Amino acid sequence: MxxxxxxxxxxxxxxxxxxxxxxxxxxxxxxxxxxxxxxxxxxxxxxxxxxxxxxxxxxxxxxxxxxxxxxxxxxxxxxxxxxxxxxxxxxxxxxxxxxxxxxxxxxxxxxxTLNDAALLLDMDLAILGAEPAVFDAYEKAVRSEYGWVEEPMWRAGRADVLKSFLARAHIFYTIKFRDRFEAQARENLGRSLQGLQDQS
Structure with a gap:
C-alpha cells in the first residue's frame, strides 16, 4: 500500500x-x-x-x-x-x-502536519510574491473566474481579501518563503489595493 x-x-x-x-x-x-x-x-x-x-x-x-x-x-x-x-x-x-x-x-x-501545512500554504500563496507582471496576470485571471460578480462588489470584496493579507504580521509562515516572497508580496498587494480604491 x-x-x-x-x-x-x-x-x-x-x-x-x-x-x-x-x-x-x-x-x-x-x-x-x-x-x-x-x-x-x-x-x-x-x-x-x-x-x-x-x-x-x-x-x-x-x-x-x-x-x-x-x-x-x-x-x-x-x-x-x-x-x-x-x-x-x-x-x-x-x-x-x-x-x-x-x-x-x-x-x-x-x-x-503543521510543518507540511505551513509549507503547502506558503506554496499556494507564492504567486502573491511574483514579479509584478506575473502578479498582475494572476489578478486578471482571478477576476475572470469571478466574472459573474458586478464590479463594485468585486472591488469591495477583493479589497477586503487583500487587506486581510496585509494585516497579518507575516503573509508567509516559513522563514524560507518570507525571505524570498514577503517584500514583493506586500508591494504587489499594496499596489493592487491602491488600484481598487482609486476605481471606487
Missing part, C-alpha cells in the same frame, strides 16, 4: 481533466504545476513530501467560484480517491492540509 505512489497516472489524468475546465483561469493546471515545482525545490524541508504532493493535486480539485465549500469538497474527494492507498492517519493529514487552504490558517494537528 505504502509503496504505490499516492497519485498514480490514472488518478493524475482524472485530476488534470478537472483542472483543465474552461472556467478555470487561475485555479488550473498551471497553478498545480507551479506548486509542485516549489514542493520539489523545498522537498528537504517536508516531513512527508508525497502527502504534500497529494494535497497539492487535490486542494483545488473542486472549484466553483460561487461556492463556499470547495476545499471541504476537495478534501472529501481526496479521502474517497485515496482510501485504501494510504493509512487513515496519513489520509487525515492530507485532508487537514487541503482544508487549511480555505482560510490559510494552520490546522490544529501534530507537528508533522
Amino acid at each position: 505504502e509503496n504505490e505512489p499516492l497519485i498514480d497516472e490514472t488518478l493524475k489524468s482524472e485530476l488534470e481533466a478537472l483542472y483543465q475546465a474552461a472556467d478555470r483561469h487561475y485555479h488550473g493546471l498551471a497553478h498545480i504545476k507551479a506548486m509542485l515545482a516549489l514542493a520539489t525545490e523545498y522537498r528537504q524541508l517536508l516531513d512527508d513530501p508525497e502527502a504534500v504532493e497529494a494535497a497539492i493535486w487535490f486542494h483545488d480539485a473542486i472549484y466553483d467560484s460561487r461556492a463556499k465549500d470547495n476545499e471541504a469538497k476537495s478534501a472529501q474527494l481526496a479521502e474517497k480517491k485515496l482510501a485504501g492507498r494510504v493509512d487513515p492517519r496519513r489520509l487525515a493529514r492530507i485532508a487537514a492540509m487541503i482544508n487549511a487552504t480555505a482560510t490559510h490558517q494552520l490546522p490544529l494537528r501534530d507537528e508533522k
Whole structure:
C-alpha cells in the first residue's frame, strides 16, 4: 500500500481533466504545476513530501467560484480517491492540509502536519510574491473566474481579501518563503489595493 505512489497516472489524468475546465483561469493546471515545482525545490524541508504532493493535486480539485465549500469538497474527494492507498492517519493529514487552504490558517494537528501545512500554504500563496507582471496576470485571471460578480462588489470584496493579507504580521509562515516572497508580496498587494480604491 505504502509503496504505490499516492497519485498514480490514472488518478493524475482524472485530476488534470478537472483542472483543465474552461472556467478555470487561475485555479488550473498551471497553478498545480507551479506548486509542485516549489514542493520539489523545498522537498528537504517536508516531513512527508508525497502527502504534500497529494494535497497539492487535490486542494483545488473542486472549484466553483460561487461556492463556499470547495476545499471541504476537495478534501472529501481526496479521502474517497485515496482510501485504501494510504493509512487513515496519513489520509487525515492530507485532508487537514487541503482544508487549511480555505482560510490559510494552520490546522490544529501534530507537528508533522503543521510543518507540511505551513509549507503547502506558503506554496499556494507564492504567486502573491511574483514579479509584478506575473502578479498582475494572476489578478486578471482571478477576476475572470469571478466574472459573474458586478464590479463594485468585486472591488469591495477583493479589497477586503487583500487587506486581510496585509494585516497579518507575516503573509508567509516559513522563514524560507518570507525571505524570498514577503517584500514583493506586500508591494504587489499594496499596489493592487491602491488600484481598487482609486476605481471606487
